[in-house]
Amino acid sequence: MLEINDLNVHYGGIHALKGVTLSVPEGKIITLVGANGAGKSTLLRTICGLVTATGGSIRFEGRELIGLKTFEIIKLGIAMAPEGRKIFVNLSVYENLLMGAYNRKGETEQKRDIEWVYTIFPRLRERTAQKGGTLSGGEQQMLAVGRALMSRPRLLMLDEPSLGLAPLLIREVFRIIGQIHGEGTTILLIEQNAMAALHIADYGYVLETGKIVLEGTGKALLEDERVREAYLG
Amino acid sequence: MDVTILLQQFINALSLGSLYGLIAIGYTMVYGILRLINFAHGDIMMMGCFFAFYGIFMFSLSWWASFVIAIVLTAVLGIMIDRGAYRPVRNAPRISALITAIGVSFLLENVGLVVFGGRPKGFPRPEFLGTIHELWGVRFLGLLIWTPLVTLLLLAFILFVVYRTRVGRAMRCISFDMETTRLMGVDVNRIVAITFAIGSAVAAAGGILWAMKYPQINPLMGIIPGLKAFVAAVLGGIGNVTGAMAGGLLLGFAEIFLVAINPDLAGYRDAIAFAILILILLFRPSGLMGEKLPE
Numbered sequence: 001m002l003e004i005n006d007l008n009v010h011y012g013g014i015h016a017l018k019g020v021t022l023s024v025p026e027g028k029i030i031t032l033v034g035a036n037g038a039g040k041s042t043l044l045r046t047i048c049g050l051v052t053a054t055g056g057s058i059r060f061e062g063r064e065l066i067g068l069k070t071f072e073i074i075k076l077g078i079a080m081a082p083e084g085r086k087i088f089v090n091l092s093v094y095e096n097l098l099m100g101a102y103n104r105k106g107e108t109e110q111k112r113d114i115e116w117v118y119t120i121f122p123r124l125r126e127r128t129a130q131k132g133g134t135l136s137g138g139e140q141q142m143l144a145v146g147r148a149l150m151s152r153p154r155l156l157m158l159d160e161p162s163l164g165l166a167p168l169l170i171r172e173v174f175r176i177i178g179q180i181h182g183e184g185t186t187i188l189l190i191e192q193n194a195m196a197a198l199h200i201a202d203y204g205y206v207l208e209t210g211k212i213v214l215e216g217t218g219k220a221l222l223e224d225e226r227v228r229e230a231y232l233g
Numbered sequence: 234m235d236v237t238i239l240l241q242q243f244i245n246a247l248s249l250g251s252l253y254g255l256i257a258i259g260y261t262m263v264y265g266i267l268r269l270i271n272f273a274h275g276d277i278m279m280m281g282c283f284f285a286f287y288g289i290f291m292f293s294l295s296w297w298a299s300f301v302i303a304i305v306l307t308a309v310l311g312i313m314i315d316r317g318a319y320r321p322v323r324n325a326p327r328i329s330a331l332i333t334a335i336g337v338s339f340l341l342e343n344v345g346l347v348v349f350g351g352r353p354k355g356f357p358r359p360e361f362l363g364t365i366h367e368l369w370g371v372r373f374l375g376l377l378i379w380t381p382l383v384t385l386l387l388l389a390f391i392l393f394v395v396y397r398t399r400v401g402r403a404m405r406c407i408s409f410d411m412e413t414t415r416l417m418g419v420d421v422n423r424i425v426a427i428t429f430a431i432g433s434a435v436a437a438a439g440g441i442l443w444a445m446k447y448p449q450i451n452p453l454m455g456i457i458p459g460l461k462a463f464v465a466a467v468l469g470g471i472g473n474v475t476g477a478m479a480g481g482l483l484l485g486f487a488e489i490f491l492v493a494i495n496p497d498l499a500g501y502r503d504a505i506a507f508a509i510l511i512l513i514l515l516f517r518p519s520g521l522m523g524e525k526l527p528e
Contacts, residue, residue, distance in 0.1 A: 050412060074418035086413040088406050099406055102399065103418040151418065 001026040001186055002047070002155055007056035009039075009046050016042045018210040019056070024155065029177070029187045031218065033194040033231060034207035040190045041083050043207070044157050048080055049073045060155070075103050079153035083160045083190075085144040089133025093124055096132050096143055100150030110150070117146040120176060138169040145173075149180065156180065157188045162196065174200055194231035198222045206231075237370045242493045248377040248446070250485020251384035255439030256462035257469065257477035258391060259432030265472035266407045266428055268327060272334040273314060274436060275459015276341035279452060281307035281437025282356065282444040283349055289357055296359045304437045311433025312426045320422065338459075345452025353451040356444040380442050387435055388478050395474055400427055408472060457503065464510040470523025479521060484509065 002024035009017040016039045024030045032040050045051040047058055049070040058065040065073050079100070088096050097117060101110045118125040121142040127135060135143060141161055148156055158177065162170040174196050181187050181200075191197035198204050201218040206227060214227065221227050256278055263271045271277075284306045288299030318337050322329045362376040395401040403424045406414040415421055443458060444450045461484060469480025484506055492499050513520065 048416060050415065069420070070415040071418045071420045074416065080416050082413060082416060086410055086416075088409050088413070090405060090409050091402065095402055098399075099402060099414075099417045099419075102403065147417075 001061060002188065003057075003059045004043075004047075005057045005059075007043070007046065007058060008054045009042055009051060010054050011042055011051055016210050017046065017053075020207070020210070020212055022205055022212065022215075024186060024188050026154075026186050027184070028202040029181050029189060029200055031189045031191060031197040031201035031204045032207055033191055033197055033204060033221075033227075035231075036192065037209075038207040039210040040207055041159055044080060044082075044159050044188070044190060047073070047157065048078070071103075074151065077151075077154040078157065079148040079151045079155070080157040081141075081144040081148040081159065081161060083163065085137075085140045087132040087135065087140045087143050087147075089131060091132055092129050093132060093135070093143060094128045096147050097124075097150050100147035102151070104151065113150055113152065117149055120149075120179065121146055138165050138172075141165060141169075141173060142176075145176070145180075149185075153185065155186045155188065157190075159190045160192060161189070162191060162193045170196065194227065195222070198227075238493070240369065240371045241373070242489050244371065244373050244377050246486040246489035247482070248380040248485075249489060250482035251381045251478075252439050252443050252446070252458070252481070253462050253465045253484050254478035254481025255384050255387060255442070256436050256458055257465035257481045258388070258474055259436045260463055260466040261469070261471050261474060261477040262391075262395075262404075262428050262432045264466070265474075266404050266425060267319070267323075267330070269319065269330045270334060270463070271319075271432075272331070272459070272463075273337035273341055274432070275455030275457075275462065276338050276345070277307060277311055277314070277433050277455070278436040278440035278443070278458065279345060279450070279455035280310055280341060281433075281440040282450045282454065283345065283452075284437070285441050285444070286354060286356060286450060296357060300438075300441055303441065304434045307437035307440075308430040308434040311429040311436075315426060315429040320425075342452055342456070349452050351451060351453075353449040356448040356450050358445045358448055362445060374446075376442070376445055380446075383438065383442065384478075387438060388474070391431065391435065391474055394431065400424060404428060461503075461506045464506045464513075467510060467520055468513050470520025473520070473522045476520055476522035483521075 004020060004022045007017050007020040020043060032043065034040050042051055046053050047065065049068055053066050060076055060078065088099060097114050098110065101113065104110060123139055124142055124146055127139060132143060145161060161173050165173065170193065177187060177189065178200055189197055189201065198218040198221050204216065204218050204221045205212050206214040214221065214224065259274050260271060263269055281303050284303035285299050288294045288302055289296060314337055318333050319330060322333050362379055364375050365372055366375060395404060403414060403419045407421055407424060411421055465480035465484045466477045468483060469476025487509065488502055488505050491505055492502055
């Protein structure tokens with residue numbers, strides 16, 4: 001579904017991604033783990049067209065994404081819940097969700113999908129009229145994921161969905177990622193919490209200072225000595 | 234001050250304040266999403282007046298056809314200014330955009346002087362706006378009643394767009410976080426263009442009402458209303474549409490009533506607005522209805 005080949009990105013004067021090759025097959029959960037500053041977020045931002053690649057290719061269902069504008073890429077069926085949630089604090093929860101469905105027509109369909117998001121995240125239903133900025137960190141994360149789902153993406157990209165959440169909430173977030181995947185969405189998940197991410201993923205990549213240093217099934221990586229040492233403690 | 238004079242001044246203040254408010258809306262909308270003070274805004278308003286003037290006198294259009302076409306042309310002009318002058322510096326430091334805006338302002342004024350000539354031109358007034366009404370001993374132009382009515386209508390339209398439509402929702406998102414708005418699949422440049430179009434169209438409407446009030450136009454006519462509308466926008470809390478209108482009204486009332494109470498102040502009328510600006514910036518920089526900016 002998503003094929004990244006020899007991707008190079010120079011960002012803020014540094015060579016942030018050095019020939020990254022990665023593949024996200026349809027229907028799978030693929031995870032990318034690595035330390036802070038390894039280039040994980042840069043990769044997602046490049047896929048979305050927020051950062052310009054200096055070489056290589058990114059193909060989504062056969063179509064080259066490099067050179068497209070962000071809104072054109074999103075229209076193809078990709079959604080991202082960005083790092084730090086980036087909720088629209090001045091909009092209500094309901095309006096935040098509507099923003100996620102920006103390019104979709106049909107009010108009845110949008111209402112039905114908001115209902116669907118509310119069944120996944122019942123907490124959001126209670127908060128529907130509240131401004132996004134008044135939500136707790138966990139609720140904001142749910143809203144960020146819900147908002148990304150509202151575009152009915154075929155590929156959902158999550159950037160550090162567990163960041164800053166309490167352990168109980170982290171488990172809940174991962175349970176929901178599994179549930180969304182179960183409903184047929186392909187997921188590219190970026191996490192510092194390598195243990196949880198690799199448990200849920202079909203296949204994983206380890207990124208270190210802009211390079212893929214290891215890849216394998218989630219299970220294989222969990223058992224890998226180097227991964228255990230570096231990321232699982 | 235007897236009741237008749239009070240009422241008289243009330244009507245004057247209401248129509249003057251509405252005009253400030255109308256022009257301030259364009260400032261505040263553009264600032265709201267781009268954090269750019271569009272100093273050319275008053276000049277865009279001036280261009281709208283000239284479009285209307287030439288529509289009537291060069292193309293012999295009826296006044297209403299000419300006004301509508303002038304408003305549409307001004308909206309297009311606003312889009313072109315954004316595309317040609319502001320978009321290229323969108324990712325540059327904010328000061329570059331500000332200086333660009335001042336440049337656009339000078340450009341419009343001076344091109345206006347060359348093309349339209351510096352001599353003031355009489356601006357026509359449709360008959361029903363020029364008739365004098367009398368109510369409880371107060372005599373006033375029909376225009377002074379129509380101005381606040383048109384203003385109210387335009388304000389309602391803009392509030393509807395900003396708070397009840399998809400495009401308006403995108404505008405509010407851009408003002409908070411442009412990059413995340415892009416991630417929602419919003420074509421940000423298109424939303425910015427729509428904002429310029431609406432702001433410029435409303436400025437043209439305000440300008441035409443302004444021109445009918447005085448009733449003459451010249452290429453430098455946009456400077457003072459532009460500056461005062463800017464004060465109104467800051468007073469109301471820049472970025473907030475309702476605030477801009479409230480700021481405009483307050484400014485109109487302050488000017489008219491301070492002079493009415495103390496006629497010696499008449500010569501300082503324009504200074505009142507700028508005194509208010511200084512006070513606001515000193516004591517309440519976020520304005521009356523402004524949101525506190527996130528840290």
